[in-house]
Structure formats: structure tokens, C-alpha cells
Amino acid sequence: MRAAEAALMAGLPEGALMQRAAAGLAGACAGLLGRVYGARVVLLVGGGANGGDALYAGARLARRGAGVSAVPLGARIHQGGLDALVRAGGRVADDPFAVLARADLVLDGITGIGGRGGLRPDAVPVVRASRASGAVVVAVDLPSGVDADTGAVDGEAVRADATVTFGAYKPGLLVDPAREYAGAVRLVDIGLGDLLPTPELEALQHADVARLLPVPAAESDKYRRGVVGVVAGSARYPGAAVLAVAGALRGGAGAVRYVGPAGDAVLARYPETLVHPGPPGRAGRVQAWVIGPGLADTPGVEDVLASDVPVLVDADGLRPLDPAAVRARPAPTVLTPHAGEAAALLGTAREDVEARRLEAVRELAGRYGATVLLKGSTTLVADPDPDVPVRVNPTGTPWLATAGSGDVLSGLTGSLLAAGLAPRDAASTAAYLHGLAARRAARGAPLTAHEVAEALPGAWRDAAGAPRAGLDGGPAGTEGGAGRRPPGS
Numbered sequence: 001m002r003a004a005e006a007a008l009m010a011g012l013p014e015g016a017l018m019q020r021a022a023a024g025l026a027g028a029c030a031g032l033l034g035r036v037y038g039a040r041v042v043l044l045v046g047g048g049a050n051g052g053d054a055l056y057a058g059a060r061l062a063r064r065g066a067g068v069s070a071v072p073l074g075a076r077i078h079q080g081g082l083d084a085l086v087r088a089g090g091r092v093a094d095d096p097f098a099v100l101a102r103a104d105l106v107l108d109g110i111t112g113i114g115g116r117g118g119l120r121p122d123a124v125p126v127v128r129a130s131r132a133s134g135a136v137v138v139a140v141d142l143p144s145g146v147d148a149d150t151g152a153v154d155g156e157a158v159r160a161d162a163t164v165t166f167g168a169y170k171p172g173l174l175v176d177p178a179r180e181y182a183g184a185v186r187l188v189d190i191g192l193g194d195l196l197p198t199p200e201l202e203a204l205q206h207a208d209v210a211r212l213l214p215v216p217a218a219e220s221d222k223y224r225r226g227v228v229g230v231v232a233g234s235a236r237y238p239g240a241a242v243l244a245v246a247g248a249l250r251g252g253a254g255a256v257r258y259v260g261p262a263g264d265a266v267l268a269r270y271p272e273t274l275v276h277p278g279p280p281g282r283a284g285r286v287q288a289w290v291i292g293p294g295l296a297d298t299p300g301v302e303d304v305l306a307s308d309v310p311v312l313v314d315a316d317g318l319r320p321l322d323p324a325a326v327r328a329r330p331a332p333t334v335l336t337p338h339a340g341e342a343a344a345l346l347g348t349a350r351e352d353v354e355a356r357r358l359e360a361v362r363e364l365a366g367r368y369g370a371t372v373l374l375k376g377s378t379t380l381v382a383d384p385d386p387d388v389p390v391r392v393n394p395t396g397t398p399w400l401a402t403a404g405s406g407d408v409l410s411g412l413t414g415s416l417l418a419a420g421l422a423p424r425d426a427a428s429t430a431a432y433l434h435g436l437a438a439r440r441a442a443r444g445a446p447l448t449a450h451e452v453a454e455a456l457p458g459a460w461r462d463a464a465g466a467p468r469a470g471l472d473g474g475p476a477g478t479e480g481g482a483g484r485r486p487p488g489s
């Protein structure tokens, strides 16, 4: 951000960028207020440019008739911004707590990307009073107190209803725990365009997913579409096998081969599955393996890792996992741990992983030379190459924290791998569809893993932009037969 801003500012009059930021910010506040004239606005102003943004935005709101008071929290605050505020009729608050108690909107301009080490003690009571007032809290660029680069939160931070961010999303706005503090995030374009470097994080959107989803070509048969092998379930956990197969059947592979002791349970629910008692090495050819959900102590991990096709390892399969064995594989490996499993692999505590999700997922990917999908409140997908951006899933929902939903995700991801998607695309596309399916199925109420699986085709159609009139079920050849191929497949 700093490099891009410096490059852009070199060709612009002094202060122009801050004015762009302030204009976008004031516009967003006006939208949230509905009526600016007569509204009571309080600015929390730190010592840097973040406070400057708040002051200039406050000046714009004051010119439109809002009553604007500034609460200075730095030893020195942005002089130009303060002058502008005063010229527009705003003022410095005599009693911060009195103005906060009556505020309609509080602008948090304490710190932005320059903030270090959480909120300082003098800011804490003011931030608490903002929250207690019932005013709409709008964070400038980032909620103060969160770490812009990692999403970590040390101690207290501003809990915003909305965040207006400038130029580009920062990791702290996308990765939990910080993401939760940001509320609804709005991006204001300040003209950085091509000056922005390769991002650290990226989030797929509907259009990206539509491009990545496998579409069978006219000449496809089930083998060309890919066969996914699922090694899951045990006498103790037959349900995990059924759920992993449920996900795999909706992921675009042409066939699902189930290998393990839960074949009867699988067939009872999904007669279209090919079942084999195992071991995996004898079960026949597949284009990708999924191993782990509900496996308990059933062996098979070494067998599957020895294969020359992509392998996804989840749940119980992750327990005995040796980094050297994974690194030595000739084909890609995808690991899908939740925070507890990731902590066990890293030899650290679960809370450490939850507090530093971005670091943890990168470290695991590096250590195993694998694509790692770290499940949780914000699912992250890291590539083994550290220069490739980590993907953050934008469709997650807390309703997904339900037993068995991870098994569905494993099957779905494996199926996309078998259909030919590159590991990072398969994992992030699966997470996207899985989250979307859960949202569609939940509609505000608890849901089961099976309902997530059953909602996957609807999520797929939604992301793919269906109904594609005249294509599905339309006259043969209307699609040109080639289908859309994912990049890199």
C-alpha cells in the first residue's frame, strides 16, 4: 500500500489522495446516516494520516450540516485536517464522553495501516463509550487495534459496524479474528490501479468460480471426467464415508469409487457409487484420492500417498502424516486441517493457529510442500509456493460449524481434483461452493452436513450463472463441445 501510494502521490498535488479517501469516506457515512443535516458525528482522531482522513471526512459532513466533534487521541493530530474541520464549523470536544453518549455516528480514525500493538490505554475507554452509545461505528481504513497484515488482534480493538477502506483490501479485513471486527467492508478506489503489487491474499468471486468449474465436453464419458477415490469411514464412523461420498458425487468427477468398510452404508444412500473393500492399491484406477474422514485407525494412508495421482488428506489421515513422505510425492497433495489438526501438525496450540491463521497456513504449506486448506471461520488456502497469493474464502458462514460438514468438503474437493482442477483451484472452489451451499440451505437456521451436500448443485448453478438458457438440455453442440477449461488444467 505504501509503495503504491507513494508512486501515485508523486504525480499528484499534495494531499490529493487524502481528499479522495475523505470524499469516499464521507459519502459512505452519509449513506449510513440517511440524513446528514443535524446528525451528531464524533471523530476519534489518532496521530497519523488515518486521523487526517477522519478529520477531512468530518469537515465534509459538517459542511452538509452535521454537528461534528473531534476527540484527539494523539500527542499531535493532523493540522490541515483539524483546520478544515474548524473552518467547516466542527470543533474539538470538551467532554469526549458527553458527545459520545449522544452520537449518531462515530468515525474511528485512531490508527490505520500504521497502527502497531493494539489499542493504547488512553483509547480504550473512548472506544468502549462509542460502542455503548449505540451509534453506528465506522472504521477508517481498518478497525483500530487490529493488525493490518495478519488479521491478528492483540487485546482490545474497535468493533465497527462498517469499515471504509482505501485502495485495496488489507489482510486484516479478510482474515479472522480481525475480520469480525470490521463489519461490512466497503472499498473506496483512490486510483492505485496498476500500481498495486501482487497481493498477499485473494478472494474468488462468482465469475472466477464460473470459469474454474469443470464442464463436461460433448465427447466426455465418466472416465474422462475423472474418477475420485474416497477412503473414509470405519466400523465406528460409517457416516463420514457417506458424507464424503455425498460431497464427491456433487463435485464434477464422472464417478466416485468408495474404498473401505462402510460400503453397505454408502450404497444404501448412493447406489451410484462404485465400492471396494480395499486396500486402496487394489481398488482400481482413480484420478484423485481423498483419504481420512472417519478413518479411525484403518490403514491406507501410506498406500494412497504412494500413488502418482493428486491426494487429499483430511481428519484422521492427518494424524500420522510425515512431511518428508508428502514432499517426496510425484503428484500434488492437499491437506485440509481444522485449527486443532493444524496445531497438532505444527506442534503448537490450537489458540495459536486461530490467532495467526495466515502464518499457520503458510507454514504448513511450506513444511509439507502441499496445498493446505485451513478450515474455520475464514477458510484459507495456501499454495506450497510462498509467492503465490493465499486464497481466502468469502462465502463462509458460522452455520457450517456442524458435524460432518468437513467430510462433505473433502469429497467435493477431491472430486474437483479428479476433474482436473489444479490443487489450489480445487480447494478454493470447493470452499466457495461449500460455503454458498451452507448459506443457501441454512437461511438463518441450523443445518446438517447432508443438507449442505444436497444444496451443492444449487450453489454450483448459482456460481456458474445458470440457468444457461439453451445450453443445459439444449440442442447438442450449442456449447461448441469444448466446455470451459480451468486455467492450468
Ligand SMILES: NC(=O)C1=CN([C@@H]2O[C@H](COP(=O)(O)OP(=O)(O)OC[C@H]3O[C@@H](n4cnc5c(N)ncnc54)[C@H](O)[C@@H]3O)[C@@H](O)[C@H]2O)[C@@H](O)CC1
Binding pocket: 002, 005, 006, 009, 017, 018, 021, 046, 047, 048, 049, 050, 051, 053, 074, 110, 111, 112, 113, 114, 115, 116, 117, 118, 119, 120, 140, 141, 142, 166, 190
Ligand atoms: N499514504 C497515503 O497516501 C494515504 C493514506 N491514507 C491513510 O493513512 C493511513 C496510514 O497513515 P499513517 O501512516 O500516518 O499511519 P496511521 O495513521 O495508521 O497510524 C500511525 C500513527 O498512529 C500512531 N500509533 C501507532 N500505533 C498506535 C497505537 N497502537 N495506538 C495509538 N496510536 C498508534 C503512530 O505514532 C502514528 O502517529 C491509512 O491507514 C489511511 O487511513 C489515506 O489517506 C489514503 C492515502
Ligand SMILES: [K+]
Binding pocket: 050, 108, 109, 110, 111, 112, 139, 140, 141, 142, 143, 144
Ligand atoms: K481506524
